[in-house]
Amino acid sequence: xxxxxxxxxxxxxxxxxxxxxxxxxxxxxxxxxxxxxxxxxxxxxxxxxxxxxxxxxxxxxxxxxxxxxxxxxxxxxxxxxxxxxxxxxxxxxxxxxxxxxxxxxxxxxxxxxxxxxxxxxxxxxxxxxxxxxxxxxxxxxxxxxxxxxxxxxxxxxxxxxxxxxxxxxxxxxxxxxxxxxxxxxxxxxxxxxxxxxxxxxxxxxxxxxxxxxxxxxxxxxxxxxxxxxxxxxxxxxxxxxxxxxxxxxxxxxxxxxxxxxxxxxxxxxxxxxxxxxxx
Amino acid sequence: xxxxxxxxxxxxxxxxxxxxxxxxxxxxxxxxxxxxxxxxxxxxxxxxxxxxxxxxxxxxxxxxxxxxxxxxxxxxxxxxxxxxxxxxxxxxxxxxxxxxxxxxxxxxxxxxxxxxxxxxxxxxxxxxxxxxxxxxxxxxxxxxxxxxxxxxxxxxxxxxxxxxxxxxxxxxxxxx
Numbered sequence: 136x137x138x139x140x141x142x143x144x145x146x147x148x149x150x151x152x153x154x155x156x157x158x159x160x161x162x163x164x165x166x167x168x169x170x171x172x173x174x175x176x177x178x179x180x181x182x183x184x185x186x187x188x189x190x191x192x193x194x195x196x197x198x199x200x201x202x203x204x205x206x207x208x209x210x211x212x213x214x215x216x217x218x219x220x221x222x223x224x225x226x227x228x229x230x231x232x233x234x235x236x237x238x239x240x241x242x243x244x245x246x247x248x249x250x251x252x253x254x255x256x257x258x259x260x261x262x263x264x265x266x267x268x269x270x271x272x273x274x275x276x277x278x279x280x281x282x283x284x285x286x287x288x289x290x291x292x293x294x295x296x297x298x299x300x301x302x303x304x305x306x307x308x309x310x311x312x313x314x315x316x317x318x319x320x321x322x323x324x325x326x327x328x329x330x331x332x333x334x335x336x337x338x339x340x341x342x343x344x345x346x347x348x349x350x351x352x353x354x355x356x357x358x359x360x361x362x363x364x365x366x367x368x369x370x371x372x373x374x375x376x377x378x379x380x381x382x383x384x385x386x387x388x389x390x391x392x393x394x395x396x397x398x399x400x401x402x403x404x405x406x407x408x409x410x411x412x413x414x
Numbered sequence: 415x416x417x418x419x420x421x422x423x424x425x426x427x428x429x430x431x432x433x434x435x436x437x438x439x440x441x442x443x444x445x446x447x448x449x450x451x452x453x454x455x456x457x458x459x460x461x462x463x464x465x466x467x468x469x470x471x472x473x474x475x476x477x478x479x480x481x482x483x484x485x486x487x488x489x490x491x492x493x494x495x496x497x498x499x500x501x502x503x504x505x506x507x508x509x510x511x512x513x514x515x516x517x518x519x520x521x522x523x524x525x526x527x528x529x530x531x532x533x534x535x536x537x538x539x540x541x542x543x544x545x546x547x548x549x550x551x552x553x554x555x556x557x558x559x560x561x562x563x564x565x566x567x568x569x570x571x572x573x574x575x576x577x578x579x580x581x582x583x584x585x586x587x588x589x590x
Binding site for chain 2: 204205206207208209210212267289290291
């Protein structure tokens, strides 16, 4: 059985709640005040001023839309979908993207540095959401405009049976796949998954009663035929076994390649040979 | 002597068998489903009869899986009791409540759900209905089904996100 932790430092309490460990208290307190999806928060007010000092953020869904369920199955694995309304053309494209969870101990979950080889800046991933919180996306366009959308997410939990953790001997195994059809010169969807515990550093090992040291994927650099698709900086707010669904534009045969670095500076590579589709 | 030994063995079994008491408040008129003990310490909950009733009455099912020894279950049940005046009519409008009474010792591998001829272990059952909570069994759990056992909404693990009246109504109204 799990139980809510007694009052400890807020960050520790919150992040311990993220863990999908046997008998870990992985759930945050529910029943908190509801907020509108497009509302701000004190955390966001502070963070946005630090990330984008003096700059105007245009809220709404005309350029970017965030799709997140109000209640996800598990707070440790909340599905996130970013839908960009803008094609990646040289004259105007999304050049940077931030994904933020206001109330997480480390709120900036992912920062993506993009080029036009993405084709369409749509992304899917899974995040840990510590407690009732806004999740936000901010896109910076190549003309300098900032556009944002947000969703309010509710997470909590209960008494849990131990989960099955993935085999730790496979840490770093990086796989790439194309879930759909390969389309030459068109945005083609791909998935990159890294087997990794993405330990937050706040999870308590119930056997040793010691906190498990932080160990998480720090960056993923994606390329196709040696051309950059995106560089991603990640944090432990990304769920265990980080996965990103993204697009890229294949212009011919080539290697889809992911170069991964984690917080212990271990490096991993995954690749997928792409053949040109039959005419 | 033999009788005393038999009594001791019986008492010993009773002490190790899970208790399936406590559950959804009576004010909601739940249909209580106790598990059938299968071999190898497996426990099966049969949803066939509640689904048949839901079909007859054109209602949805609010299936609650609670454990007799789970504090979060008691918390949710206490919330429901406190707000029965507001919530019972809301539940009664569209839902039949089904109260699956379990125990924390009934873990992912030991819990089976039966619908008609099909009896599946928890994770397989969850996968078969497209529920994302396949990986980890959390007490309490709630499913919302139509009369054909089709999930109406992806529910969260636990009930902590709907322990206020407005949030419980969000869930009953399928607001995502």
